[in-house]
Amino acid sequence: GESVGLHLPTLSVQEGDNSIINCAYSNSASDYFIWYKQESGKGPQFIIDIRSNMDKRQGQRVTVLLNKTVKHLSLQIAATQPGDSAVYFCAETHTNAGKSTFGDGTTLTVKP
Amino acid sequence: EAGVTQFPSHSVIEKGQTVTLRCDPISGHDNLYWYRRVMGKEIKFLLHFVKESKQDESGMPNNRFLAERTGGTYSTLKVQPAELEDSGVYFCASSPGGEQFFGPGTRLTVL
Numbered sequence: 098g099e100s101v102g103l104h105l106p107t108l109s110v111q112e113g114d115n116s117i118i119n120c121a122y123s124n125s126a127s128d129y130f131i132w133y134k135q136e137s138g139k140g141p142q143f144i145i146d147i148r149s150n151m152d153k154r155q156g157q158r159v160t161v162l163l164n165k166t167v168k169h170l171s172l173q174i175a176a177t178q179p180g181d182s183a184v185y186f187c188a189e190t191h192t193n194a195g196k197s198t199f200g201d202g203t204t205l206t207v208k209p
Numbered sequence: 210e211a212g213v214t215q216f217p218s219h220s221v222i223e224k225g226q227t228v229t230l231r232c233d234p235i236s237g238h239d240n241l242y243w244y245r246r247v248m249g250k251e252i253k254f255l256l257h258f259v260k261e262s263k264q265d266e267s268g269m270p271n272n273r274f275l276a277e278r279t280g281g282t283y284s285t286l287k288v289q290p291a292e293l294e295d296s297g298v299y300f301c302a303s304s305p306g307g308e309q310f311f312g313p314g315t316r317l318t319v320l
Contacts, residue, residue, distance in 0.1 A: 133311075140213070140300050140311030141252065186252060195240060196265055197309065199252040 109206045116174040118203045120187035125168060127189040131197065132161060132172045135184045144172070144185075174205075182207045211235070213303050213312035221318045227289040230315045234283070234303030240264075241284050242309060243276060247297035255299075258284060291319045 110116045122130070128149040133141035147154045147161045147170075154161050160173040170187050184204050188197040214233045222228050234241050243255040255274070256266040260281035269276070273292070278284040288295055296319045302309040 131308075138313065140302070140313050142311070143308055146308070188252075195257050195304075196242060196254040196268070197244075197252075198254065199244075201251045202249075 105203055106201065107204045107206070109208060110177050112177060112179060112207050112209050114177055116172075116177045116181070116205060116207075118172045118174075118185050118187075118205065120170040120172075120200050122168050122170060122187070122189050122200075124189060124198075125165075126191070128192050129190045130161070130163060130170050131188045131190065132159075132170075133186045133188060133199075134181075135186065135202070137183075141186055177205075177207050179207045179209060181205060213301055213310050215299075215301050215312040215315050217315060218313065219316045219318075221320065222291055223320050224293055225290045227287065228291055228317060230286045230288075230299050230301075230317070232284045232286070232301030232303075232312060234301070235305075235310055238303035238305050238310075239281070240304040240306065240309075241278060242302040242304070243284070243286055244268075244300045244302065245297050246300070246314075247294070252300065255286070288317075291317075293319050295319050 131146045132144040134144050135141045145156045145161050147163050158175045162171045184202045186199050186202045188199045190197045216231045239260050241258040244252050246252045254268040257264045258278045261278050275287045298314040298316050300314045302311045
């Protein structure tokens, strides 16, 4: 079946360092990918998205890279801050299907 | 603008009881989704409404789960009878098309 998987369940970084969170997906027909941030007691919050016709997209302190050849997605957070500590999920969505398929999540801990 | 709201935030019930979760989407959003995260695993899709119609209910685990969206506004998800494995966090999301906006979730504990 379809699945979107993350390579590491946890990641610990020093404040100010850059963070890279990885995700592998299995459905080559996927055309839209999203990264979400979930803080304790809250629902997933949209961070950044990318469509399959792109390989890189940048936001404020975040960059998403898409490698369709190996079906790999990554989220880069520059100058990681304590407020970035959360669980990060990648998700794949078919434009016409609507529903999102999520990976397991990576818990990012930022050490001061 | 108010976001997606869910009620209750927490629910603790005994096996065999019934629980009803409610989701109020962002006003004007035709699309409403239910997801759940069980035992810290991935967030799994349950079903998708477009207005009052069920567009996709392929993720509903079994017939103990019943979702409704009468009038195409708020939605309810009823679990009857609840089992231990139903414990988890149930998320609702709404969308005008494209980006989905998630509610804070309902944490369900079945004892």
